[in-house]
Amino acid sequence: MDLLLKDKVALITGASRGLGAASAAALAAEGTNLVLSARDGDALDSQVKRLTANFGIRAIAVPADLTQNGVSDSVVKSSLDAFGRIDILINSAGASQGGLFWEIPDQVWQDSMELKVMGTIRMMRAVIPHMLENKGGRIVNIVGNTGLQPSPRLLPGSAANAALLAVTRGLAEELAPQNVIINALNPGPTRTERWTTLMAKLAESSGRSVADVESDYTAQIPMDRLGEPEEIGRLAAFLASERAANMTGGCLTADGGWTKGIG
Numbered sequence: 001m002d003l004l005l006k007d008k009v010a011l012i013t014g015a016s017r018g019l020g021a022a023s024a025a026a027l028a029a030e031g032t033n034l035v036l037s038a039r040d041g042d043a044l045d046s047q048v049k050r051l052t053a054n055f056g057i058r059a060i061a062v063p064a065d066l067t068q069n070g071v072s073d074s075v076v077k078s079s080l081d082a083f084g085r086i087d088i089l090i091n092s093a094g095a096s097q098g099g100l101f102w103e104i105p106d107q108v109w110q111d112s113m114e115l116k117v118m119g120t121i122r123m124m125r126a127v128i129p130h131m132l133e134n135k136g137g138r139i140v141n142i143v144g145n146t147g148l149q150p151s152p153r154l155l156p157g158s159a160a161n162a163a164l165l166a167v168t169r170g171l172a173e174e175l176a177p178q179n180v181i182i183n184a185l186n187p188g189p190t191r192t193e194r195w196t197t198l199m200a201k202l203a204e205s206s207g208r209s210v211a212d213v214e215s216d217y218t219a220q221i222p223m224d225r226l227g228e229p230e231e232i233g234r235l236a237a238f239l240a241s242e243r244a245a246n247m248t249g250g251c252l253t254a255d256g257g258w259t260k261g262i263g
């Protein structure tokens with residue numbers, strides 16, 4: 001299926017690795033031009049080199065720390081300076097930590113909210129006026145299935161995800177008449193650096209092996225495996241495309257069948 005994404009412009013946060021990088025690769029394969037943002041400029045530069053060489057697209061790197069107020073506006077300005085438009089925003093920056101609830105300090109909760117929730121809110125607030133002027137746009141928030149089904153050792157991320165699902169749903173209603181479409185993508189456990197680091201920390205704090213801790217999660221997944229970043233990247237590209245034109249305020253869950261709720 002042609003996703004009709006050729007020559008569109010997508011701005012992706014968290015694009016230096018993991019699900020953001022996988023979304024970038026999936027969009028590049030469709031011929032979409034890219035603005036890649038994250039803090040690690042070297043990692044972004046190598047993504048830019050690889051994707052422009054492999055897919056003949058145009059791409060730029062815009063290094064930025066999204067926990068800093070005002071930075072999202074300059075990321076959007078750099079994107080507009082380079083391409084003159086932003087058709088798609090994919091929010092994938094996030095790094096929530098987990099642990100035993102009564103051992104998690106304030107800072108972990110605050111960091112989770114500051115990057116994932118406020119980072120996403122600031123990016124959307126910076127991009128939406130431009131999308132309204134352009135008479136349309138697509139936003140995909142990479143959130144997480146723990147927003148629907150909180151996981152006891154992953155509560156800072158679960159709370160951030162629940163907040164983002166609420167914002168995604170409410171904002172979609174506000175913007176649907178202007179053809180600005182917003183959806184959430186809810187991955188379950190997916191093998192990225194974030195997941196590996198999370199498992200290593202949980203293993204260390206509980207005195208168990210990483211494989212043992214990870215099996216607590218895979219045992220609950222009917223497919224009995226972690227997701228792969230490319231699987232999520234392809235779904236992000238689909239949600240960003242005209243092929244998902246009648247879907248807004250929704251969430252697409254891709255977690256190997258873990259989440260049991262209907263909705």
Ligand SMILES: NC(=O)c1ccc[n+]([C@@H]2O[C@H](COP(=O)([O-])OP(=O)(O)OC[C@H]3O[C@@H](n4cnc5c(N)ncnc54)[C@H](OP(=O)(O)O)[C@@H]3O)[C@@H](O)[C@H]2O)c1
Pocket residue numbers: 013014015016017018019020037038039040041043064065066067092093094095096115116142143144145157186187188189190191192193194195
């Ligand atoms: N992997 C999973 O199992 C899973 C499941 C459900 C939901 N999710 C969600 O999906 C999103 C992406 O996760 P991932 O697994 O791809 O994580 P990841 O591999 O750790 O990638 C996180 C991305 O966020 C960027 N980032 C971190 N801090 C930043 C900051 N202060 N400013 C700007 N960018 C920053 C990182 O780049 P730099 O370090 O270069 O800044 C990186 O590109 C997260 O919100 C995560 O909660 C992941």
